[in-house]
Amino acid sequence: MKLLEPIEIKTMKLKNRIGLAPLANYPRNLDGTSNDLSIRWYEARAKGQVGFIMHGPARIGPAHIPSFKKLIDVIHSYGVKIGVQVVGGGPMSGQGPSSSPFPDASSAKLGLFEYQTGEIRPVRELSIEEIEKIEDDLAEATAHSKAAGFDCVELHCTHGAASLASAFVSPFYNRRTDKYGGSWENRLRFPVNVIRKMRQAVGDDYPLLVRISADNLLGKKGVTIEDTVNYVVPALEEAGVDCIDVSQGSMTHSTQGIILPMYYPRGCFIHLAEAVKKATRLPVIGVGRIVDMEMAERFLQEGKADIIFMGRQLTCDPETPKKFFEGRPEDIRKCIGCVLQVVQEGGNGICGRPCAINYDIQDHPIPLTPAEKPKKVLVVGSGVGGMEAARIAALRGHEVTLMEKDSELGGMVAALALTPLTAEFRNIIDYLATQMRKLDVDVRVCKEATAASVAKLNPDVVIVAAGSSLSMPDVTEGQPGVMDHIEAVKNWRMIGQRVVIWGLVAAELAISLAEQGKEVVMMGRGGEDTLAKDAPWSRRFYLFRRLTDANLVRESPEAMKMDNPEVLYNIEVEDITPEGIKIVNKDGKRRVLPYDTLIVSRERMANDSLFEELKATAPEVYKIGDCAEVADIKTAIWAANEVARKI
Numbered sequence: 001m002k003l004l005e006p007i008e009i010k011t012m013k014l015k016n017r018i019g020l021a022p023l024a025n026y027p028r029n030l031d032g033t034s035n036d037l038s039i040r041w042y043e044a045r046a047k048g049q050v051g052f053i054m055h056g057p058a059r060i061g062p063a064h065i066p067s068f069k070k071l072i073d074v075i076h077s078y079g080v081k082i083g084v085q086v087v088g089g090g091p092m093s094g095q096g097p098s099s100s101p102f103p104d105a106s107s108a109k110l111g112l113f114e115y116q117t118g119e120i121r122p123v124r125e126l127s128i129e130e131i132e133k134i135e136d137d138l139a140e141a142t143a144h145s146k147a148a149g150f151d152c153v154e155l156h157c158t159h160g161a162a163s164l165a166s167a168f169v170s171p172f173y174n175r176r177t178d179k180y181g182g183s184w185e186n187r188l189r190f191p192v193n194v195i196r197k198m199r200q201a202v203g204d205d206y207p208l209l210v211r212i213s214a215d216n217l218l219g220k221k222g223v224t225i226e227d228t229v230n231y232v233v234p235a236l237e238e239a240g241v242d243c244i245d246v247s248q249g250s251m252t253h254s255t256q257g258i259i260l261p262m263y264y265p266r267g268c269f270i271h272l273a274e275a276v277k278k279a280t281r282l283p284v285i286g287v288g289r290i291v292d293m294e295m296a297e298r299f300l301q302e303g304k305a306d307i308i309f310m311g312r313q314l315t316c317d318p319e320t321p322k323k324f325f326e327g328r329p330e331d332i333r334k335c336i337g338c339v340l341q342v343v344q345e346g347g348n349g350i351c352g353r354p355c356a357i358n359y360d361i362q363d364h365p366i367p368l369t370p371a372e373k374p375k376k377v378l379v380v381g382s383g384v385g386g387m388e389a390a391r392i393a394a395l396r397g398h399e400v401t402l403m404e405k406d407s408e409l410g411g412m413v414a415a416l417a418l419t420p421l422t423a424e425f426r427n428i429i430d431y432l433a434t435q436m437r438k439l440d441v442d443v444r445v446c447k448e449a450t451a452a453s454v455a456k457l458n459p460d461v462v463i464v465a466a467g468s469s470l471s472m473p474d475v476t477e478g479q480p481g482v483m484d485h486i487e488a489v490k491n492w493r494m495i496g497q498r499v500v501i502w503g504l505v506a507a508e509l510a511i512s513l514a515e516q517g518k519e520v521v522m523m524g525r526g527g528e529d530t531l532a533k534d535a536p537w538s539r540r541f542y543l544f545r546r547l548t549d550a551n552l553v554r555e556s557p558e559a560m561k562m563d564n565p566e567v568l569y570n571i572e573v574e575d576i577t578p579e580g581i582k583i584v585n586k587d588g589k590r591r592v593l594p595y596d597t598l599i600v601s602r603e604r605m606a607n608d609s610l611f612e613e614l615k616a617t618a619p620e621v622y623k624i625g626d627c628a629e630v631a632d633i634k635t636a637i638w639a640a641n642e643v644a645r646k647i
């Protein structure tokens with residue numbers, strides 16, 4: 001297996017070729033020093049048998065060194081190497097090569113950042129003295145990182161406005177006319193100087209890596225893969241780096257490219273690593289929505305990269321490599337690419353630890369301990385909340401029964417996974433269903449729970465996870481061709497050619513149907529701000545770009561508005577007739593929308609009556625997930641753990 005072949009980068013010998021990608025959202029003290037939580041975070045990944053960890057960006061000064069030494073010792077005790085990213089803050093942090101990194105700012109919704117915050121931040125142009133000072137500072141931080149014991153240092157020269165080095169390289173952000181701007185040689189001067197100074201600071205043998213955006217995803221206005229191959233890679237190699245880590249995208253103008261949501265295929269920018277690899281003799285790291293180890297192995301076999309980084313997959317399941325190497329890939333909890341945003345205290349939004357399905361991601365999870373007294377636990381409902389509760393209870397040694405009224409497991413999330421654009425939801429269903437089998441949970445499908453059927457089982461604990469149902473407006477009653485969202489996705493082949501979707505949350509369904517050639521109109525009561533309002537902002541941004549005019553820089557390949565579906569806002573429904581659904585907008589304009597299928601996707605209502613019915617059937621009865629509070633996958637998984645870790 002190629003993944004298990006060691007690889008050397010100067011003095012650093014990696015035991016295998018799978019590594020943790022640099023993530024800014026690692027736990028640390030406010031002063032940047034490492035603490036017990038940082039150790040726990042990285043140690044879990046080292047224990048999970050990665051060969052390499054790239055610590056998130058840190059500017060290490062003398063005061064930080066003792067805390068990092070402690071962390072590094074722990075990581076080394078697993079035979080794992082650890083590097084650290086150094087970064088000079090770019091336009092996103094208010095300083096840049098030139099004062100206007102937004103030359104195309106004709107739209108208020110140019111990039112994700114503006115979209116998220118509604119503000120365009122002023123950026124200050126750096127003087128030559130300031131630039132040289134930053135070059136020196138980065139070299140000094142590199143020396144301190146080496147002194148702390150890091151095995152290598154990676155210069156952050158990626159993601160456009162996210163870092164100064166990347167912004168200098170990109171013609172989009174760098175409008176200078178002095179020796180730091182204009183020609184390729186001039187725009188590359190900053191990273192090249194930094195690397196030379198880093199090299200002077202650490203000596204010839206010490207491994208220095210660089211992370212680049214091989215394609216800014218800004219069309220010809222930014223760095224393209226051809227530019228990377230022709231100019232960037234040769235210059236960095238000449239400057240003395242030892243390995244190139246290939247990312248893509250550009251904060252804030254094509255952020256989507258950096259942390260791709262589930263809508264993009266897995267491993268979809270490995271071709272950039274492949275192109276870089278052809279242009280250099282240096283080892284190359286590939287990354288980007290790589291979720292399965294089989295794919296990682298294949299990319300190595302095909303010579304597309306020498307090392308594979310995973311970011312969110314190792315966030316979601318730190319034991320991914322271990323489980324694969326032990327021959328039990330079915331136990332890997334695969335990332336669903338939900339790009340959930342979790343704002344944490346002291347974080348800036350991106351820097352929460354976002355994962356909807358790994359409860360242990362948080363700083364202070366309730367520990368998973370064997371049950372003091374094994375109990376008979378009945379879980380009612382097999383959605384993600386129900387199955388997660390069953391999994392945790394079984395792991396703790398309880399005797400668990402899972403009752404599901406449907407013929408299949410997975411509830412609403414399993415149904416939503418039938419939509420092509422959100423098919424990755426299937427990952428969590430498959431994982432949990434497999435665990436039901438492996439943990440000997442007594443699964444009973446097509447079994448409706450009633451007070452009588454539950455009492456017969458005589459459980460000590462009942463966990464009600466009965467989910468929610470979609471509300472249907474009265475006007476649809478008795479009308480042909482009407483389905484609710486869940487019925488529709490479960491009966492995909494029954495959906496006709498002309499589709500009207502009532503409800504602005506169902507953007508993923510609308511796009512999926514349009515992509516299959518259906519004529520789709522999506523409409524709802526709210527304004528544009530309510531479009532896909534339940535999706536995390538990074539996913540919403542993609543949906544906006546496909547369904548509205550919120551596009552990026554002109555010429556960008558990311559400008560991708562579709563004409564179909566048509567989206568109508570501020571709509572009231574007046575009637576449904578044989579001609580179609582009669583609507584009126586806020587200006588009083590009427591229209592009839594003919595349809596073959598009308599899909600209703602409006603409010604979800606908690607199925608809480610079952611809880612009332614079962615309340616007296618056992619000494620302990622709980623409700624979790626949508627039937628307790630209509631919310632999202634993360635809320636259901638968290639509630640499941642909070643109950644199942646305590647019983």
Ligand SMILES: Cc1cc2nc3c(=O)[nH]c(=O)nc-3n(C[C@H](O)[C@H](O)[C@H](O)COP(=O)(O)O)c2cc1C
Pocket residue numbers: 021022023024025056057085156158211247258259260287288289290309310311312313350351352354
């Ligand atoms: C929460 C979060 C923080 C990140 N922070 C950084 C960072 O500080 N530096 C960096 O180069 N990349 C950063 N990235 C990008 C990742 O290193 C990685 O390239 C990206 O997530 C794609 O890999 P994945 O699909 O395996 O997650 C971050 C990604 C996430 C999800």
